[in-house]
Amino acid sequence: MQPAATSYLHAFLDIGEALLCSGAEIFRVEDTINRMGYACGASQMNVFVITSSIVITMELPDGNARTQTRRVRSDSGNDFARLEKINDLSRRFCANPMTVDELRHEIDIINSKKPSIMGQLAGSILAAFSFAIFYGGNITDGIVAAVASVIIWASQIWLRPVCMNGVTFQFVASFIAGCFICAMKCLFPSLHMDKIMIGDIMLLIPGLMSTHAIRDILIGDTISGVMRFIEAMLLAAVLALGFIGAICLFRYI
Amino acid sequence: MIDTQLFVQLITAAAGSAGFGLLFHIKKRYIGLVGIGGMIGWLVYVFCTGIWDGVFLPSLAAGFIVDVYAEILARICKETSTSFFVTSIIPLVPGSTLFYCMSSIVEGNNHMALIYGRDTFYFALGIAVGMSAAWSICYFGRTVRNRAEESSH
Structure with missing residues (x-):
């Protein structure tokens, strides 16, 4: 041996x-x-x-x-x-x-064995649709959120490899999704933009990452916890920036 | 008033958790269990907001219960508890408070932005503390049982 x-x-x-x-x-x-x-x-x-x-x-x-x-x-x-x-x-x-x-x-x-991208597509659509309704939207909001989640899924496949790192990608994906939702809001003023955005934010938010980070710190893996916590904060900030950028852009148009 | 809003939330919480189950490539036969987990988490949270103010204690309780649920399933199915916990806790992930924090910043309302930002952090902290507490209790129980088995041999 x-x-x-x-x-x-x-x-x-x-x-x-x-x-x-x-x-x-x-x-x-x-x-x-x-x-x-x-x-x-x-x-x-x-x-x-x-x-x-x-x-x-x-x-x-x-x-x-x-x-x-x-x-x-x-x-x-x-x-x-x-x-x-x-x-x-x-x-x-x-x-x-x-x-x-x-x-x-x-x-x-x-x-x-890689996970099938179709399974991920189905998961994104289901999750975004459900959470838009979960936070108080109606069926139409859910459908728009589902379409936006397809955009996020597509950018995960095609844009992720060309982005420098996860943070850059997070910004690009949330900005594109934000622009799409704002554009839909301009076309159909009856939509609830906040509910749709929340539905899609749930897909991108590093909520689990920050929970894991705090858990790591609590059970003694302090270095990993701190690294992951800072990364999660950065991702959340960039996610917010992407959506804020889209909202501001459409406010001035 | 067992309102329709809560009913809709429970159904969509289950569907949302199942969606994340697909996204995180969990085995197909567990997707139903994951949906039930998401439902339980949200039910505990809603129930606890009636008892305690704020978001910290209710999310702590929900994190605790969901982790206990995940640990039990992990024993039964002989899988890791992580995969059940992560997908079941999804409805409690503070996406909405982050969004409202963000939109308050855009509107220049710093006061509300601070409140929502604080809630976002408390949600994450509450879930993490709750699950860590449940996890350490399970770990403690497992170690004690192993010791007892060793000494009985």
Whole structure:
């Protein structure tokens, strides 16, 4: 098992990254890698995870130690099907450690399955429609919010790759959606612009991110919590700026 | 007055949570459960606003109950509690207070902007504190049970 330790370490980094990018909490990532390390024979595992980096030091029974680091750059998205699969894989691994090749093969299979964009479209439409009505709009408001959510979904697919980072994209997406809603309001004055905007803000708002940030701080992952909190504040500010920009633009036209 | 407004809100809260379930790629068979979670969260929140003033305590209670719900489902379905919690808590995410904070800024009404901004923060804080409390209680219970099992062997 000794020569394989380094390659195990590499697989653990992949697992950690996949977990982080599927919306797992920091403590879950650290806990999973710890358990898997002990399961394959490490005498001590030192795992340090923050939202942007993973550091693993694995001490082996013969006194050697190996360290590897991974910089995580992709945005933390949410993909719970993948989260469950990785979780399941780690449980099976801890109960009955497999070889590195088998582990790597399973990780590759899990990572190759991307969530369908049609499912995301359906989800966005349903969520925006429901929340526009939830906050007091009528059916027409819901439908306009649903159309605006299609715009947000489309910009997520086509504009996100060309934007510099998540913050820039957030501004562009909220500005475009805001302009569309204002234009609809000009055409059909009976619409409730605030309800429609709230419905679409629910799709973009980093509310979960700020909740996670506060939770991270409360349970002791302070660095990650602070990083995520600042990012969430920035995203919320930029989201507000995008919608304010659209409202102001249409006020002057 | 079991009003139609609350009824509509409960239905749309469930639909909205289910929508986010799709968006976050949760397994298809859990989407109904997630919708029920969204409904429970909003019901607890509305019920608690009748008892306490402000938004902090009601959102704390809702965060607590939704996390307990998610932990129970996680045990039954053998999945992580995160995926149930995150999607079920969505109706409590303070999108409307953020919007009204923003529109108050546009109108130059700094007083209202501050109030709405504070509420937005209290919502996020309340949910996080509630879920952390529930999570640590569940963790405590699990550890105690494991210890008891180990000592009985």
